[in-house]
Amino acid sequence: MTSQVKKVTVFLGTPRKGATYQAVQEFVANLNTYTEIDWEYVCLNDYNLNTGKCKGCKLCFNKGEEYCSFNDDRDLLLEIMNNSDGVVLATPNYSFQVTALMKNFIDRLSFVLHRPRFFGKALTVIVAQGVFGGSSIVKYLESVGGDWGFQVVKGCCLTAIEPRTVVEQEKITQEIKKAAARFYKGLMRPTLPAPSxxxxxxxxxxxxxxxxxxxxxxxxxxxxxxxxxxxxxxxxxxxxxxxxxxxxxxxxxxxxxxxxxxxxxxxxx
Ligand SMILES: Cc1cc2nc3c(=O)[nH]c(=O)nc-3n(C[C@H](O)[C@H](O)[C@H](O)COP(=O)(O)O)c2cc1C
Incomplete structure (x- = not known):
């Protein structure tokens, strides 16, 4: 791997290889047409993040994340993020929100909202939904990414109803193509932009x-x-x-x- 090759990590908040995974694969294939990328897939379901067990003690906020009583994969995932030039957060729409897997991941990293760090790295979002509500999830994840310090690239919400017509599939393909083009630009941006x-x-x-x-x-x-x-x-x-x-x-x-x-x-x- 030369220093020119960008590393991009996809954090998948779904336990199955369904529409979200397929969309990610299409996104990856599109981005690969622009440049060589060193990809890593993180299926959050394969990691231990003490799901739903945060006691809200706020030690991570007040004293430091090292005081958290959970010894799980949080720091490993943080390191993977830190070693990436770009990040993709991908999740299905579950009841108008991200999945519990994705939300728990965000909660485990909530101290990063207080102490942002990923400046100069690009982040985008892919949400797959059945019918409705995914656009606000995209906005939510973009907002989290921005507060973590990332340069946020506008993500996409894909209506992936099953079974899917040819026209519906074509729309998804076009949206992913545009999202990949946007992300490529963000990933290759040479300088840190002035803030909004x-x-x-x-x-x-x-x-x-x-x-x-x-x-x-x-x-x-x-x-x-x-x-x-x-x-x-x-x-x-x-x-x-x-x-x-x-x-x-x-x-x-x-x-x-x-x-x-x-x-x-x-x-x-
Ligand atoms: C528990 C659950 C809740 C869901 N809630 C919504 C919803 O609120 N809005 C929606 O449009 N689709 C909803 N869906 C449909 C999924 O978002 C949709 O099928 C998506 O493509 C699934 O992605 P996957 O194949 O990667 O699992 C829900 C599905 C499940 C299993």
Whole structure:
């Protein structure tokens, strides 16, 4: 493998080789026509993630993920993600949501929402559904990916009703083709882009809240300081331009006012 070859990992939130798996295979075949990719499939069902057992102790948030009482495959999956240039989250629509497998995976990595890290890596989403509700799942997973730090590439929702007509199958094929083309562009992007106003807002407000903690025992507080985010314009070095710089300062002002006001209020406990 040369350093040019991108590594892409597909995280599959389905226990079976059905429509989601087929869509992923088609996506992979499409992407392979653009460039050589080092693929890895992670079938979440094959890993131990202590499904449904999170006690909500929040030690991962407050003290650090290493304090979690579960000794499962979480860190292994995190490492796989970290060693990838691109990630695909693929799940069927189960009752208007991701599957329990996928949701549990996201919950096990929830501390990454507090301490994002996957900057410069591309992420996209594939959702297979019977009839309805999959578009909001795509948006949900895109939002999670963005909050983990990924550069999110617009995903796709495929209506894969069974049995399928030729016309329905053709529509799926076309949507996957477009999704693969978009992802290829995202994967090959040479530089980190300037954030959208929404992402800038999220960073500046999160930073103000984290810095308001002022307590070295909190992992989030230390993480932000270690990364230099207490002083930076954004998560990574990027030129914001005049308008966004100004907007950033205004968000800081609003955030600081909010934190200061909260400090004057009486706490329930
Ligand atoms: C438990 C369960 C719940 C489902 N809920 C929905 C739903 O809310 N909306 C929908 O459009 N399809 C729903 N479906 C259909 C699946 O999303 C659809 O069949 C999908 O293609 C399955 O992907 P798979 O073949 O990879 O398992 C559901 C299927 C199951 C098994």
């Amino acid at each position: 106003f929404f992402r800038l807002f999220k960073f500046r407000i999160s930073r103000t809240m984290m810095m308001g903690i002022q307590d070295e025992t909190y992992r989030d507080y230390r993480y932000y300081k270690e990364k230099g985010w207490d002083k930076s314009d954004y998560y990574y070095d990027v030129s914001l331009g005049f308008i966004k710089k100004l907007t950033g300062r205004f968000i800081d002002y609003l955030g600081n006012r909010m934190v200061a006001k909260r400090k004057t209020m009486t706490l329930v406990n």
